[in-house]
Amino acid sequence: MADCHSAPRALFLFQDSEPEPDFKVCSGLLPSHLKGQAYPYSEDGRMPETQKTAWRPRNGSDRRPSREHATSDCGLQKLGTVEAWATVYKLNFPKQYSKLDLYKCRQMFLLILVF
Numbered sequence: 001m002a003d004c005h006s007a008p009r010a011l012f013l014f015q016d017s018e019p020e021p022d023f024k025v026c027s028g029l030l031p032s033h034l035k036g037q038a039y040p041y042s043e044d045g046r047m048p049e050t051q052k053t054a055w056r057p058r059n060g061s062d063r064r065p066s067r068e069h070a071t072s073d074c075g076l077q078k079l080g081t082v083e084a085w086a087t088v089y090k091l092n093f094p095k096q097y098s099k100l101d102l103y104k105c106r107q108m109f110l111l112i113l114v115f
Helices: 082-089
Strands: 010-013 051-055 067-071 077-081 101-104 110-113
Touching (some): 082 101
Antiparallel strands (some): 077 101, 101 110
16 A cells, blocks of 8 residues: 655646645545556556656757656656646646646656656
């Protein structure tokens, strides 16, 4: 079972509700998400460990600086900043998260990573 006393690895953002920590969403504690079942890729009801790796464009140009990209078994897709997508998805989030990167996981949930 997920340890609700440890710091969250991610915060999931939903329309018209407060951000939820990964241990609530990935473990199935929220019955409205994942139909009350644990996420198949979760690690003991938590989001799998995520690492930031350097990413370079496919053309291999060494002149361009590498950018950080998050990788996880959740198949994270970086969408942009939370601020840029907030109006598109009608997200409710604390303003201190507005400049952070917004990701989409395999379950199509929107989330921000908290390292």
